Amino acid sequence: MQTNNTAEFQKPKKGILLVNLGSPKSTNVKDVKEYLDEFLMDEKVIDYRWMFRALLIRGIILRKRPAKSAEAYRTVWTDEGSPLIVITEKIKEKLQKMVDVPVEIGMRYAEPSIKTGIEKLVAQGVTEIVLFPLYPQYAMSTTETVVEKAEEVRKEHFPGIRINYVQPFYNRENYISCLAESIREKLPAQFDALQFSYHGVPERHIFKTDPTNTCNLNDCCSRDSNPSHTFCYRHQCYKTTELVLEKLNIPREKAIVTFQSRLGNDKWIEPYTDETLENLPAKGIKNLAIVCPAFVSDCLETLEEIAMEGKEEFLHAGGEQFHYIPCLNDEDRWIQVLKDLCDEKLNEFYLV
Incomplete structure (x- = not known):
């Protein structure tokens, strides 16, 4: 049976x-x-x-x-x-x-x-x-x-x-191509700089996730084959920026990397987005495009903090054009x- x-x-x-x-x-x-x-x-x-x-x-x-x-x-x-x-x-x-x-x-x-x-x-x-x-x-x-x-x-x-x-x-070819194409379609015809604003973290978080205990929050982010890179948020933000710029054929000197949304009085990774937005017009950057690649969907931190509050800070400081580039969302x-x-x-x- x-x-x-x-x-x-x-x-x-x-x-x-x-x-x-x-x-x-x-x-x-x-x-x-x-x-x-x-x-x-x-x-x-x-x-x-x-x-x-x-x-x-x-x-x-x-x-x-x-x-x-x-x-x-x-x-x-x-x-x-x-x-x-x-x-x-x-x-x-x-x-x-x-x-x-x-x-x-x-x-x-x-x-x-x-x-x-x-x-x-x-x-x-x-x-x-x-x-x-x-x-x-x-x-x-x-x-x-x-x-x-x-x-x-x-x-x-x-x-x-x-x-x-x-x-x-952050460095996958398909993601980078997708992000770059999305940015390309939304970039204004003329802009003085493209700002990449990533969510910030306290500096101590970078040290805590470093398995090698060698991070100096400086040149180590750009070293090749650094084992810290797998867990280094700062490195990964800069790497995303670098790869996207290559796809867009935008020179590095026309890009700015900053970090937003800090909380409290602790030292967070720099430079800070809000302070940068306030200082850019005095440096001759009056027409700014800005994107937030730490987020894949728009939220409070992109829509209110950057597209509204950040815009107000930039224009109040003497900026003339502020262009927020939306996240990938459901593209x-x-x-x-x-x-x-x-x-x-x-x-x-x-x-x-």
């Missing part, structure tokens, strides 16, 4: 989880405070001991910042909701049409959480997940915290699933890059 062992030999089902930063569920001060508490209390974001972190964030920052942040969110909020969430959903929908495995989204902070995204995939029978942190460059406050959180969730709630992580893609060429990078990791499951 034969037994049916079909279930026993059934192939594992694969899925994709796209992970972005996250957003408050509304512009209500209470919701913004709840979001900021989860975000800023992450030890990978503000890397102090828990007690000092709690005193700083809950005792000082969260007393005034939520109201100010809520006001900022209101300037970019759409009828559909948070731009970051809305755009990530659109990316998911487009990617889903291009792949034959389930696709869900998760946010590192707030909802839909990483746990929620995995639950949705598991409910569809998925046992092997390609998790894609939507950050081109590696940083402990982005890629690292996403991977650690996903592993924590997997071990606690889904021990039977496997996760394969897409690595930072079709970017969705193709997403698919290609996910396919690589989906195929790796077969090799294990």
Whole structure:
């Protein structure tokens, strides 16, 4: 008598989880405070001991910042909701049409959480997940915290699933070509400089992620074959810039690299975006184009901080033309890059 062992030999089902930063569920001060508490209390974001972190964030920052942040969110909020969430959903929908495995989204902070995204995939029978942190460059406050959180969730709630992580893609040819073409199409005909504004991180984060303990925040970023580069956010930002400039055939002297969104009084990597915007007109740069390649989807940090506040700073200082270049968002060429990078990791499951 034969037994049916079909279930026993059934192939594992694969899925994709796209992970972005996250957003408050509304512009209500209470919701913004709840979001900021989860975000800023992450030890990978503000890397102090828990007690000092709690005193700083809950005792000082969260007393005034939520109201100010809520006001900022209101300037970019759409009828559909948070731009970051809305755009990530659109990316998911487009990617889903291009792949034959389930696709869900998760946010590192707030909802839909990483746990929620995995639950949705598991409910569809998925046992092997390609998790894609939507950050081109590696940083402990982005890629690292996403991977650690996903592993924590997997071990606690889904021990039977496997996760394969897409690595930072800051220097991948397909991504660089995609980014360069997107910028090329949006550049004004005439501009004095192209500014690359990346999200900033405290200097100590660069040292903490350096496995060689040799970083000097200077010439080491440009050395060839430096093992620190795999985990150096600063190097990866400069490398992205260099490769994009090559594609655009723009001379290095016409480009500016800066870092935005610093918080508190700690030393963050320089030069700072806001100070640079205030100083450029005095140096003869009156017609400026600016792009934010640390982000793949427009959000508060690009729409409010750069396209609105940054523009005001530049024009007030004597600038004449300020041209913000949007993120890749749900452009079709970017969705193709997403698919290609996910396919690589989906195929790796077969090799294990």
